[in-house]
Amino acid sequence: MHEKLRNIKILLIIPAYNEEKNLPDLLQRIEEYTSWLDLIVINDGSKDNTIDVLRDFNIEFIDLSVNLGIGGAVQAGYRYAEKNGYDIAIQFDGDGQHPHQDIVSLVEEILNGSDMVIGSRYIEKEGFQSTILRRLGIRCLSFLIKILTGKSISDPTSGFRACNRNIIKYFAEYYPQDYPETETIVQLMRSKWTINEIPVRMVPRQKGVSSINLLKSIYYMFKVTLSIIIGVTDGKGGGLKKYG
Amino acid sequence: MDNRLQLFLIFGTLFTFIIIIRMIQKRNLNIKYITIWMMSGLFLLILALFPQIAVVMAHFAGIEVASNGVFLAMIVFLYMICFSYAVALSHNSEQLKTIVQEVAILKKSIRDLEERNK
Numbered sequence: 001m002h003e004k005l006r007n008i009k010i011l012l013i014i015p016a017y018n019e020e021k022n023l024p025d026l027l028q029r030i031e032e033y034t035s036w037l038d039l040i041v042i043n044d045g046s047k048d049n050t051i052d053v054l055r056d057f058n059i060e061f062i063d064l065s066v067n068l069g070i071g072g073a074v075q076a077g078y079r080y081a082e083k084n085g086y087d088i089a090i091q092f093d094g095d096g097q098h099p100h101q102d103i104v105s106l107v108e109e110i111l112n113g114s115d116m117v118i119g120s121r122y123i124e125k126e127g128f129q130s131t132i133l134r135r136l137g138i139r140c141l142s143f144l145i146k147i148l149t150g151k152s153i154s155d156p157t158s159g160f161r162a163c164n165r166n167i168i169k170y171f172a173e174y175y176p177q178d179y180p181e182t183e184t185i186v187q188l189m190r191s192k193w194t195i196n197e198i199p200v201r202m203v204p205r206q207k208g209v210s211s212i213n214l215l216k217s218i219y220y221m222f223k224v225t226l227s228i229i230i231g232v233t234d235g236k237g238g239g240l241k242k243y244g
Numbered sequence: 245m246d247n248r249l250q251l252f253l254i255f256g257t258l259f260t261f262i263i264i265i266r267m268i269q270k271r272n273l274n275i276k277y278i279t280i281w282m283m284s285g286l287f288l289l290i291l292a293l294f295p296q297i298a299v300v301m302a303h304f305a306g307i308e309v310a311s312n313g314v315f316l317a318m319i320v321f322l323y324m325i326c327f328s329y330a331v332a333l334s335h336n337s338e339q340l341k342t343i344v345q346e347v348a349i350l351k352k353s354i355r356d357l358e359e360r361n362k
Contacts, residue, residue: 042348062348068341076345083349177341 010037010107011086013077015070016094017044023053026096033103040080041094044073068177070159075175082172089171090162095205097128098160102200106162115193116163118185119200120155127201137221141182144225148232149189154197156182167193182224186231249311253292257285280328284321288314 012033016023023041030039040060043050045067054061062076074091081089088110092098102119109117121129122138129135141156159181163171167188176183188195264281267273291298291314302313 060352062352064344064348066344068344072341072345075341076348079345080349080352177337 005036005107008088008111009084009086010088010090011077011081011084012037012039012090012092012103013074013081014039014041014092014094015044015073015077016041016046016050017067017070017073018046018048018050019094020046020048020050020053022096023050023094024057026094027053027057027059029096030092030100030103033100037090037103037107038086040077042073042076044068044070071175071177071180074159074180075171078168078171078175081168086168087165088162089168091159093159097202097205099127099201099203102160102198103162105198105200106160109196109198110162110164113194114164114196115167116161116188116195118153118155118158118195118197119160119202120153120158120197121200121202122154123197123199124201126199128204133217137217140221141224141228144228145182145186145189148228149186151189151195153185153195156185158200160200160202176227179220179224183227183231186228190231249314250292250295253288253314257289257292260285277328277332280321280325284318284325287317287321291317 012030014026019026033039038060040062041054043054043061043063045064051061051063062080064073064076068076077091078089088107090103090106092100092103098119106117106119121127130138138155138157142153145151145153145156170188170191171184174187185195261282264273264278264285268275268278295310298310298314302308302310305313305316307313307316
């Protein structure tokens with residue numbers, strides 16, 4: 001594995017909003033990877049001491065002056081990856097839900113030729129599976145993608161994913177601002193990129209509270225469904241050119 | 245149309261025009277976002293001065309009372325204005341997002357440079 005990676009620049013993008021409690025654990029756990037990949041934490045205008053934690057750990061970070069939301073934060077990471085010539089970018093949530101053991105599998109799948117790889121909770125149905133209601137919502141989105149594009153994506157909402165240089169360039173240019181995960185999948189499919197999934201085991205959120213409530217869930221489902229339908233019906237690829 | 249409504253419309257639109265023009269002169273308003281207000285104001289003024297137009301148009305649209313036609317036209321204008329704001333807002337937030345990201349990346353470059361020069 002490490003031999004293969006000698007000439008490949010890999011960036012781990014970690015968006016963090018008010019994650020002072022989760023970050024120390026997380027940064028310790030992924031330290032072993034820093035021998036073969038670079039780390040960048042995007043501080044998304046946190047109101048707590050996230051930035052001090054990053055300084056204490058001497059971690060490379062990008063500090064957004066205002067809170068842009070997950071989409072804007074992740075895109076800042078892709079912009080950075082694009083500017084600095086990274087070959088592979090991996091998205092990894094700052095709340096510690098994503099399994100660092102699977103980072104290697106994601107990279108391998110990209111090296112095998114996928115444009116984007118998603119870490120899915122629902123292939124082997126192991127680890128943290130989220131609540132019944134959210135699973136139902138994810139099933140619906142998955143079903144919608146299946147009937148509209150013919151492709152099966154079991155965990156379209158997963159934010160644990162890796163992509164190659166082509167997609168990095170694409171995301172640096174265009175990335176949805178809120179709830180971007182599902183929308184980006186449809187966009188990429190529309191441009192005929194290959195997306196694959198690998199099974200991962202996620203863990204429940206360590207500390208702090210998830211930002212999702214009932215009203216947001218309704219908005220989420222509506223927005224994402226709309227974005228899927230608009231994405232699929234737009235034959236021209238939304239005026240976005242395919243890179244590569 | 246009732247004469248009172250007619251008078252109200254004439255004075256109302258003229259008053260609005262004066263305020264808008266004053267604000268543009270004081271650089272508080274960007275002409276770009278005001279054209280649609282000016283157009284709707286002009287439309288109203290014409291209707292107020294020549295109410296027959298409203299009567300004919302209302303009749304043509306199958307509306308019995310001319311003033312209802314004027315209200316409908318106003319609502320349509322408001323829709324258009326609101327929509328133009330949604331477009332402008334989307335554009336602005338996209339630009340703002342890009343600027344925040346670029347500034348953040350620049351801040352990192354500056355930190356790295358300072359680090360190297362130490």
